[in-house]
Amino acid sequence: MSEHIVSKKVYFVIFGALIAGTLLTYVAALQDLDFIFHGANTVVALTIAVTKATLVVLYFMHVRYSTRLTWVIVAAGLFWLMIMFALTFSDYFSRGWLSYPR
Amino acid sequence: MEETLATPSETPRVNYLNARYGLKSWLLTKDHKRIALLYLGGVSLFFLLGGIYAMLIRIELLTPKGDLFQSQTYNKVFTQHGIIMVFFFLIPAIPAVLGNFLVPIMIGAKDLAFPRINLLSWYIYMLGGILTIWALLSGGVDTGWTFYVPYSTNFSNTYVVLAGLGVFVSGFSSILTGLNFIVTIHTMRAPGMTWFRLPLFIWSHYATSLIMILGTPVIAITVLLVALERIAHIGIFDPRLGGDPVLFQHMFWFYSHPAVYIMILPSMGVISELIANFSRKNIFGYSFVAFSSIAIAVFGFLVWGHHMFVSSQSIYAGMIFSFLSFAVAIPSAVKVFNWSATLFRGSVSYDTPMLYGLGLIGLFLIGGMTGLFLAAIGLDVHVTDTYFVVAHFHYVMVGGTLMGYLGGLHYWWPKISGRMYPESWGRFAALIIFVGFNLTFFPQFVVGYMGMPRRYHAYPDIPIWQVLNVMSTAGATILGFGMLIPMVYLIWSMRYGRAASANPWALPGLEWRTSSPPPTENFTVTPVVTWEAYEFAPPEELKVIGKLEPRDRADYPPDYPAYTES
Ligand code: HEM
Numbered sequence: 001m002s003e004h005i006v007s008k009k010v011y012f013v014i015f016g017a018l019i020a021g022t023l024l025t026y027v028a029a030l031q032d033l034d035f036i037f038h039g040a041n042t043v044v045a046l047t048i049a050v051t052k053a054t055l056v057v058l059y060f061m062h063v064r065y066s067t068r069l070t071w072v073i074v075a076a077g078l079f080w081l082m083i084m085f086a087l088t089f090s091d092y093f094s095r096g097w098l099s100y101p102r
Numbered sequence: 103m104e105e106t107l108a109t110p111s112e113t114p115r116v117n118y119l120n121a122r123y124g125l126k127s128w129l130l131t132k133d134h135k136r137i138a139l140l141y142l143g144g145v146s147l148f149f150l151l152g153g154i155y156a157m158l159i160r161i162e163l164l165t166p167k168g169d170l171f172q173s174q175t176y177n178k179v180f181t182q183h184g185i186i187m188v189f190f191f192l193i194p195a196i197p198a199v200l201g202n203f204l205v206p207i208m209i210g211a212k213d214l215a216f217p218r219i220n221l222l223s224w225y226i227y228m229l230g231g232i233l234t235i236w237a238l239l240s241g242g243v244d245t246g247w248t249f250y251v252p253y254s255t256n257f258s259n260t261y262v263v264l265a266g267l268g269v270f271v272s273g274f275s276s277i278l279t280g281l282n283f284i285v286t287i288h289t290m291r292a293p294g295m296t297w298f299r300l301p302l303f304i305w306s307h308y309a310t311s312l313i314m315i316l317g318t319p320v321i322a323i324t325v326l327l328v329a330l331e332r333i334a335h336i337g338i339f340d341p342r343l344g345g346d347p348v349l350f351q352h353m354f355w356f357y358s359h360p361a362v363y364i365m366i367l368p369s370m371g372v373i374s375e376l377i378a379n380f381s382r383k384n385i386f387g388y389s390f391v392a393f394s395s396i397a398i399a400v401f402g403f404l405v406w407g408h409h410m411f412v413s414s415q416s417i418y419a420g421m422i423f424s425f426l427s428f429a430v431a432i433p434s435a436v437k438v439f440n441w442s443a444t445l446f447r448g449s450v451s452y453d454t455p456m457l458y459g460l461g462l463i464g465l466f467l468i469g470g471m472t473g474l475f476l477a478a479i480g481l482d483v484h485v486t487d488t489y490f491v492v493a494h495f496h497y498v499m500v501g502g503t504l505m506g507y508l509g510g511l512h513y514w515w516p517k518i519s520g521r522m523y524p525e526s527w528g529r530f531a532a533l534i535i536f537v538g539f540n541l542t543f544f545p546q547f548v549v550g551y552m553g554m555p556r557r558y559h560a561y562p563d564i565p566i567w568q569v570l571n572v573m574s575t576a577g578a579t580i581l582g583f584g585m586l587i588p589m590v591y592l593i594w595s596m597r598y599g600r601a602a603s604a605n606p607w608a609l610p611g612l613e614w615r616t617s618s619p620p621p622t623e624n625f626t627v628t629p630v631v632t633w634e635a636y637e638f639a640p641p642e643e644l645k646v647i648g649k650l651e652p653r654d655r656a657d658y659p660p661d662y663p664a665y666t667e668s
């Protein structure tokens with residue numbers, strides 16, 4: 001395992017970005033963004049959250065400097081998350097399809 | 103190659119058990135074998151506790167009236183039975199005890215890749231257990247082991263958060279064990295131990311570890327969300343706040359269906375060892391059995407919705423999940439067929455471990471087949487939340503996992519303890535357990551099909567229902583006594599059992615090529631593997647030697663030529 005030395009500066013910059021993201025989430029939550037399209041608030045919040053998570057994985061967890069095998073593991077984790085989302089949403093999206101006689 | 107193997111004459115007097123003494127040498131050990139024994143203590147304790155709850159349930163159901171417990175108390179009893187058995191016995195039992203002990207030895211390694219993390223996993227497990235027991239002592243939980251919302255978030259006034267915390271914490275011990283196994287199997291195999299020479303026990307633990315790593319974080323986050331919802335009403339599951347209670351079921355079963363494979367896969371690994379070794383025959387279709395474990399691990403993640411057919415889940419999603427559930431039964435069936443084919447024309451001996459192995463094939467068959475009944479939506483609507491489901495999962499969890507655990511414990515007991523268990527007591531107990539088990543759970547299929555719901559402390563006064571319940575309670579009593587027998591004689595044998603030779607069963611696997619019990623570093627010399635998995639002596643040689651009675655096995659020449667050369 002080759003150790004990659006990451007300078008403190010990188011950590012502080014990422015930390016700053018995470019704090020900024022948190023504040024941005026807070027500010028965005030106070031605005032009603034529905035005038036853009038319905039549910040825009042959710043999209044904005046999730047985009048910020050995913051960006052932050054990516055930063056943590058790449059820098060704090062050192063994945064950016066890691067071997068291909070590590071990348072494969074990370075990809076597998078994401079793939080499994082996609083499985084969970086895909087099959088869960090197969091429920092939510094198709095719930096309205098069947099019209100019941102009332 | 104000969105010189106790499108331990109022969110009984112060179113059995114070292116110092117082994118992992120007597121290398122060091124004192125409490126500290128156990129509590130701070132980094133030896134995977136000692137950690138396995140720590141786990142053995144832990145899971146046995148929880149098994150005993152869970153068993154007491156089981157007996158209480160059965161006594162209550164002896165009569166239709168709820169005369170032993172209030173319904174509230176009964177809810178706590180079955181919940182606590184479920185939580186303890188699932189999270190603190192069935193999930194860790196085989197991987198953390200037998201896997202911990204054997205994975206390094208079977209691949210010819212000195213230890214797991216991360217010995218300290220291994221010890222840490224035991225402490226985390228115990229911490230989770232203590233938190234849960236604390237919840238039980240403070241007043242208990244009554245949500246069912248499934249923690250369904252909105253009951254667990256909005257209505258139950260029992261110790262949901264504390265018990266959930268226990269489950270949350272103990273999950274990390276699974277993750278660490280899985281991580282350790284994967285890294286160890288990838289990087290620490292002895293020279294010559296190629297992937298396709300691995301014993302099937304290792305393949306199934308590899309598959310189990312994948313599930314542990316990929317699935318366990320989801321249950322952790324799910325119980326955490328329940329706790330947050332309960333404490334802070336954040337609105338993930340509460341429709342009034344924009345949440346959805348069915349989302350909980352999706353998240354819970356995304357882990358908990360794969361978790362049933364965490365329980366059964368290691369057991370399948372044990373049984374593959376038992377069937378091949380006690381038939382003295384290479385397993386039929388090695389690579390099919392190996393890859394069916396991986397297939398189960400992967401496809402097991404795609405079927406969770408079969409627990410939700412009546413939850414208001416979309417019928418279209420239900421159809422997908424139903425179809426996929428039928429598909430996942432295929433790799434399980436592959437194993438059952440291949441085990442049976444292995445027995446064909448094998449030189450089968452009926453020692454205690456093999457009795458458990460053969461028992462498992464039959465019981466798992468019934469459990470798995472009734473799983474398919476339940477995976478058919480129409481039939482499931484009829485029997486969901488009845489005793490039919492209870493019977494199904496006990497056939498797979500007790501008939502599958504517990505049988506595999508007991509079989510494996512007996513099979514490797516000489517290696518673990520350095521002593522033989524009393525064979526005739528062993529066979530006797532195995533038969534009692536088999537009979538008791540079937541008497542307990544078969545009537546539940548019938549009464550469940552007739553409509554008796556699960557999770558109630560009382561039932562309508564229908565004579566045949568009571569007859570079936572009395573049978574079940576009688577069976578549970580037999581099963582309970584049956585379970586006590588091995589507990590007694592295994593403990594007895596640690597001191598008074600006959601000393602075991604390095605290879606009491608005369609088998610080729612690596613674990614039988616080091617002394618019993620093994621030295622701390624497992625092998626005095628790094629083994630070089632030059633033989634295939636399950637490479638047995640040709641039948642002519644067996645004929646010359648003749649089939650040995652088990653009582654003679656300990657004196658069996660461990661350097662029997664057919665498996666020390668290749
Ligand atoms: C052959 C593959 C299997 C299939 C198709 C299958 C199918 C099912 C289905 C459809 C249910 C839901 C029934 C209902 O709630 O109405 C169920 C419940 C259950 N199964 Fe299986 N099963 C299989 C194997 C297993 C195995 C191997 C285990 C454990 C080792 C297991 C453990 C459980 C448990 C614990 C439940 C009940 C959970 C609860 O509601 O408390 N199953 N199974």
Ligand SMILES: [Cu+2]
Nearest residue numbers: 359406408409
């Ligand atoms: Cu399932």
